[in-house]
Amino acid sequence: MIRSSMHNHTDLCDGNNTPDEMVVAAIDAGFTDFGFSGHSMNEKYFNEWGLHDEDAYIKEINRIKEKYKKQINIYVGIENDYFGRTKNSDKLDFLITSVHGFVNSDDTKYYSVDNGAEELIAGIDSVYSGNAMSMIKAYYENLCKAALLDKPDIIGHLDLPIKHNEGNFIFNENSDEYLKIAKDAIRYLSAFSVFEVNTGGMYRGYREFPYPKEELLYYILKESGKVTISADAHSINGIDYKLDEMEDLVKDIGFKEFYIYENGEFKRHRL
Ligand SMILES: [Zn+2]
Numbered sequence: 001m002i003r004s005s006m007h008n009h010t011d012l013c014d015g016n017n018t019p020d021e022m023v024v025a026a027i028d029a030g031f032t033d034f035g036f037s038g039h040s041m042n043e044k045y046f047n048e049w050g051l052h053d054e055d056a057y058i059k060e061i062n063r064i065k066e067k068y069k070k071q072i073n074i075y076v077g078i079e080n081d082y083f084g085r086t087k088n089s090d091k092l093d094f095l096i097t098s099v100h101g102f103v104n105s106d107d108t109k110y111y112s113v114d115n116g117a118e119e120l121i122a123g124i125d126s127v128y129s130g131n132a133m134s135m136i137k138a139y140y141e142n143l144c145k146a147a148l149l150d151k152p153d154i155i156g157h158l159d160l161p162i163k164h165n166e167g168n169f170i171f172n173e174n175s176d177e178y179l180k181i182a183k184d185a186i187r188y189l190s191a192f193s194v195f196e197v198n199t200g201g202m203y204r205g206y207r208e209f210p211y212p213k214e215e216l217l218y219y220i221l222k223e224s225g226k227v228t229i230s231a232d233a234h235s236i237n238g239i240d241y242k243l244d245e246m247e248d249l250v251k252d253i254g255f256k257e258f259y260i261y262e263n264g265e266f267k268r269h270r271l
């Protein structure tokens with residue numbers, strides 16, 4: 001049983017529960033290790049989902065860490081977005097690097113890739129003249145750039161732009177063109193970070209498969225990339241959503257091992 005998950009949000013960013021409530025739920029679910037990964041902030045664009053006071057967040061998670069230390073290992077982290085960078089890397093236990101959107105050329109408007117098909121399509125039309133593959137290219141380039149800066153513990157939801165693309169509604173995610181761009185990023189990122197198998201999109205009913213999609217998981221394996229498993233929980237309900245199923249899934253893909261964060265570091269688990 002997987003009883004560690006490092007990608008979790010609270011009501012200090014866009015989650016529904018307090019840090020205390022999340023930890024109590026994690027203890028009830030039998031977790032031994034639990035990471036908080038509040039969203040980094042861009043005050044121009046991320047007000048609805050970023051951490052409004054990162055210092056207060058770090059202080060609060062450290063308080064929770066101390067309060068529950070006999071029952072569970074708690075870690076304070078940030079999900080660091082390319083467009084809103086944390087200034088507190090030195091105060092954190094771990095870092096997740098993610099990209100959630102893109103901005104227009106004069107940096108006056110931000111478009112999410114994961115906040116609905118309508119916003120994504122509007123962004124592709126306005127910033128990339130309707131060319132979805134240009135958006136995809138920029139997305140993966142920005143993810144690689146951010147990861148190079150962060151040297152993160154975890155790469156968050158690698159292929160997030162597919163969230164609202166079920167049935168290839170916006171672009172053909174099975175095309176050679178798309179897969180080449182994603183695979184180039186995988187080759188680059190495999191060298192220095194761990195990919196998460198993220199069940200957040202499944203829990204919220206958008207996808208039937210985790211991020212990254214199956215074909216990309218096969219490619220991570222081919223490139224000897226490392227994987228970990230997390231729920232990207234935004235409430236106490238999704239806290240351990242399908243974590244054990246994901247262990248079976250990566251085993252079926254052919255992985256011989258995966259990584260679980262325990263006692264302050266990633267440990268290798270044989271499959
Ligand atoms: Zn995210």
Ligand SMILES: [Zn+2]
Binds near residue numbers: 007008009037079232
């Ligand atoms: Zn997240």
